[in-house]
Amino acid sequence: MSMPWQVLGGRVVARKLFVRFNSGSRSRWLSRQQNDYYTREAKVQNLRSRAAFKLMEIDDKFKIFCRNTPQRVLDLGFAPGAWSQVASRRIGDGGMVLGVDILPCNPPPGVSSIQANILSRKTQELIRLYLSKHFRLNKHDDIHEDHGYLQHMTEELSRESDCETYREVFSPDVVPDKVGKYPIDVIISDMYEPWPQDSGFWTNITNAAYYRMANTSGLAIRDHYQSIDLCDAALVTAIDLLRPRGHFVCKLYTGKEDKLFEKRLKKVFRRVNRFKPVACRDESKEVYFVAREKRDGVDKLLVFTD
Numbered sequence: 001m002s003m004p005w006q007v008l009g010g011r012v013v014a015r016k017l018f019v020r021f022n023s024g025s026r027s028r029w030l031s032r033q034q035n036d037y038y039t040r041e042a043k044v045q046n047l048r049s050r051a052a053f054k055l056m057e058i059d060d061k062f063k064i065f066c067r068n069t070p071q072r073v074l075d076l077g078f079a080p081g082a083w084s085q086v087a088s089r090r091i092g093d094g095g096m097v098l099g100v101d102i103l104p105c106n107p108p109p110g111v112s113s114i115q116a117n118i119l120s121r122k123t124q125e126l127i128r129l130y131l132s133k134h135f136r137l138n139k140h141d142d143i144h145e146d147h148g149y150l151q152h153m154t155e156e157l158s159r160e161s162d163c164e165t166y167r168e169v170f171s172p173d174v175v176p177d178k179v180g181k182y183p184i185d186v187i188i189s190d191m192y193e194p195w196p197q198d199s200g201f202w203t204n205i206t207n208a209a210y211y212r213m214a215n216t217s218g219l220a221i222r223d224h225y226q227s228i229d230l231c232d233a234a235l236v237t238a239i240d241l242l243r244p245r246g247h248f249v250c251k252l253y254t255g256k257e258d259k260l261f262e263k264r265l266k267k268v269f270r271r272v273n274r275f276k277p278v279a280c281r282d283e284s285k286e287v288y289f290v291a292r293e294k295r296d297g298v299d300k301l302l303v304f305t306d
């Protein structure tokens with residue numbers, strides 16, 4: 001018998017709050033995808049999803065990426081990988097793209113990835129560790145061997161009780177400071193909570209990030225607050241890892257707290273714009289914040305104090 005509640009992200013939530021991604025909504029979604037201009041164009045251009053066109057529009061307008069200077073780009077919530085593809089095509093040859101996603105997903109060629117939860121404080125350290133190991137590498141180098149090592153470490157670190165491993169992996173000797181305090185030039189975040197998996201385990205759908213990536217609950221208020229949490233986590237990552245004068249792009253499902261989030265962004269960046277790319281669906285509540293030129297000496301505590 002179906003229970004009137006379910007556990008999601010450690011919280012018990014009333015089941016009736018969910019519009020489940022059942023076969024009806026899935027077939028509507030599939031038919032909409034098949035008739036969509038950007039979806040077809042994504043296939044033609046060998047891009048992993050139509051989301052690629054949103055980032056292209058953002059970059060065409062705000063010039064986030066730079067071909068002349070090698071950039072390090074961090075793509076938060078990269079799966080299935082269309083934004084990473086765009087970033088990888090638009091940065092200089094010496095640059096690199098590192099994707100982070102909570103779901104398992106093979107990154108596109110030339111992109112590196114970490115499977116981790118951005119809401120965990122360990123993820124930032126994992127990113128630093130990755131960068132320190134690949135300090136001299138660029139996107140054309142072979143990184144598969146180390147990628148396996150990193151996956152292994154992710155598993156190790158996800159065991160909260162394993163403090164010894166944590167200390168050992170992140171002791172200062174292991175993570176030399178050669179990458180500098182602020183190793184990233186651009187952070188892009190298109191994160192939204194993946195659909196909770198409660199069926200389809202036999203179809204290997206756990207790896208099908210494409211099906212689980214962008215299915216909002218249909219409840220604007222719930223989508224908004226989930227989205228604000230992820231945007232704040234992305235902003236904290238930007239405060240900690242993005243270099244001064246670096247750029248930040250972040251998707252938000254709009255709602256009551258938009259203005260507060262924008263205010264926080266303005267404390268961290270000199271120029272902040274709100275932008276809805278043409279490639280967004282009309283009915284979608286999503287909007288993109290494009291924040292440029294990170295300020296020097298940002299104090300995290302002040303940013304999050306109203």
Ligand SMILES: C[S@@+](CC[C@H](N)C(=O)[O-])C[C@H]1O[C@@H](n2cnc3c(N)ncnc32)[C@H](O)[C@@H]1O
Nearest residue numbers: 051077079080081082083102117118190191192
């Ligand atoms: C809309 S999809 C991103 C699409 C991607 N930009 C592209 O172009 O292919 C949102 C992604 O955010 C990821 N995500 C959501 N919450 C996350 C978290 N806490 N940590 C890391 N990734 C997360 C999801 O797993 C999902 O793959």
